[in-house]
Every structure is written in structure tokens, then in C-alpha cells.
Amino acid sequence: MREIKLTDIEGVKIGHEQDRDGATGCTVILCEEGAVTGVDVRGGAPGTRETDLLDPMNLIEKIHAVLLSGGSAFGLDAAAGIMQFLEEKKIGFDVGVTRVPIVTGAVLFDLMIGDYGIRPDKAMGYKACQNAYDQAYSEGTIGAGTGATIGKYLGMEYAMKGGIGIYCMQVGSLQIGAVVAVNCMGDVIDPKTGKIIAGILNEDKSGLGNTEEMMIHNYREQKNLFHGNTTIGAVITNAKLTKAQANKIASIAHNGYARTIRPAHTMVDGDTVFVMATGREEADVNVVGILAVKAVEEAIIRGIQKADDLHNIPAISNMK
Numbered sequence: 001m002r003e004i005k006l007t008d009i010e011g012v013k014i015g016h017e018q019d020r021d022g023a024t025g026c027t028v029i030l031c032e033e034g035a036v037t038g039v040d041v042r043g044g045a046p047g048t049r050e051t052d053l054l055d056p057m058n059l060i061e062k063i064h065a066v067l068l069s070g071g072s073a074f075g076l077d078a079a080a081g082i083m084q085f086l087e088e089k090k091i092g093f094d095v096g097v098t099r100v101p102i103v104t105g106a107v108l109f110d111l112m113i114g115d116y117g118i119r120p121d122k123a124m125g126y127k128a129c130q131n132a133y134d135q136a137y138s139e140g141t142i143g144a145g146t147g148a149t150i151g152k153y154l155g156m157e158y159a160m161k162g163g164i165g166i167y168c169m170q171v172g173s174l175q176i177g178a179v180v181a182v183n184c185m186g187d188v189i190d191p192k193t194g195k196i197i198a199g200i201l202n203e204d205k206s207g208l209g210n211t212e213e214m215m216i217h218n219y220r221e222q223k224n225l226f227h228g229n230t231t232i233g234a235v236i237t238n239a240k241l242t243k244a245q246a247n248k249i250a251s252i253a254h255n256g257y258a259r260t261i262r263p264a265h266t267m268v269d270g271d272t273v274f275v276m277a278t279g280r281e282e283a284d285v286n287v288v289g290i291l292a293v294k295a296v297e298e299a300i301i302r303g304i305q306k307a308d309d310l311h312n313i314p315a316i317s318n319m320k
Helices: 072-088 122-134 211-217 243-260 285-305
Strands: 002-004 012-019 024-041 063-069 103-107 163-171 174-182 187-190 195-198 232-239 272-281
Touching: 012 122, 024 072, 024 103, 024 122, 024 174, 024 232, 024 243, 063 072, 063 122, 063 232, 063 272, 072 103, 072 122, 103 272, 163 285, 174 285, 187 243, 187 285, 195 285, 232 243, 232 285, 243 272, 243 285
Parallel strands: 063 103, 232 272
Antiparallel strands: 002 163, 012 024, 024 063, 024 272, 163 174, 174 232, 187 195
């Protein structure tokens, strides 16, 4: 097993666009030839687009882009820019008079920092597609991870900076990677040690607290925890998968969330995972699932490690 770049997967491109004043942005993963795609939504407060198409019972077999966006439900507007970009390139489902790009996606809530009036829109989605062709991708406080934060049980005053992480690996000729925008209500755990590496700050902000312990201690309190959450991501592989298998892999990939985020899949998180398969390599579905979980774990850790401070929200990279 060796680490590779996500763009080493043939046919896959990724681009970001963001506004740091608004503390928001979007990330697009393009597959011009189409990818068999599945999804699993586990959180209780999701914001998604075109996920019904991914049901194995429905017509569409392949999609052309996955959008990961900030801006809460407003951020779904960025998909219009992706559709315009792909239609101009004559990419999409052939309906005779034109081609309709199939763009699915999910959003996270990042309106609590920066200028909440700035949201990912059609222009930002279009620009993210251009960037997928024109520049190498980055991680951290960029794209959908620009306004991401973590550890928000006590509000933004005690939160830390999240971000977007990308990790990809290759075993033989099988390639699999993950892109995750980490914006959870809970803390982030290093699965190798079981220790909290980032999340809610303690009372004097000198170190880390423990969200789960706080929530358990205060179990009688009906706190309004909607401070802005949701971790969204996509697994991308060159494996040959059916839609049903892609949906199953998406379900399995959520184990990566559970191993690195505590608590995960709460009622105030819209945790969502997509799986995109380009169909070039035969592989055991169970092995694809194992590797998907590993890729998601690593992507989440990288998203935290690569983030930098923004609008007075501290990142792990700048803490003593």
C-alpha cells in the first residue's frame, strides 16, 4: 500500500473555490466520463442534492460531479455553476437537445463565522470547476473546509478550526481515496491512539475538553446545539462497482467518521458520504470497504492538521 494523489485516479479532477472574508467555499470532484455513485446520509440534519438518483432502483447509472459546499442550504446554489461548466463542455446525460450534467452534493453549516451573507453560489461553483483544470489541489482552510469548525457543544467561543482533508492510496492497481470537509459538533480522535487531538476547548482555553463527557454529565439539559455542523465527504475509487455496491461502500465508509469523530451522526450533524467508482479495476467489495474506511480516517485527520486560523477560530497547527 502506498500513498498517491487523488488526481492519479484516471478521469478524476478536484477543484476548490472560497471566500475567506465570508469563511465559506465549495469543492467539486469531477468525473467527465461518469462514475457509478452511491450515498449514505447518517446525520439528523442533512442538506443534499439529487441523492434520490443514486438509489439503485432509479434510472441514472452514472453522475459527473459531486459538490461539497459550505453555506448551509444556500450553498446548494453552487451546483448550478457546475452544471453550466459541464454543459458547456458537452458533458452529461444525453437528452437529445442537450446533455444534462448529473451533479449530486451535500452542504455543511458554516454561517456562524465570517460574513454569513456570503455563500457559495453559481459563480463559485463554476470557478471551482475551472480550478480543477488549472491548479493543483490543496487541503485545510480551503474550498468546503474554509468555514469548517469543530467542538461546538459550548458554542463558537470554545470551538476549533476544521478543514478539508484529502487522502488517497493504491494497492496493486486498485486506487481509493477520500475527500472530507470536517465540520463536526464533536471532537476529532486519532484512531491509532484513541486520544482527542482537536475539538472543544477547556474552560480557560489552555487545552482540550471532552465533548462526550460534557454531554453525558449534562444529560438533562436540552441545549440548542445547532451552532453549525455536518461532516461531508466523498470516497473515490477506480474499482468496478454497481450502484448497490457503491451505496453499501458509502455505508461502510461512515465507520471512518465513527472512528475519528466523537460523537458522530448526531441530530445536529448532517453527516454524509458519497462513493464514486470509475469502474476500471476488479476488486472485492469487502476490501474496497476496508480501504474506504482507512481513507476517510486519514482524510479527517489531515483536514484538521492542514487547517489554519480564521476569524479568531484557532487551528491545531497554531496551538502550543
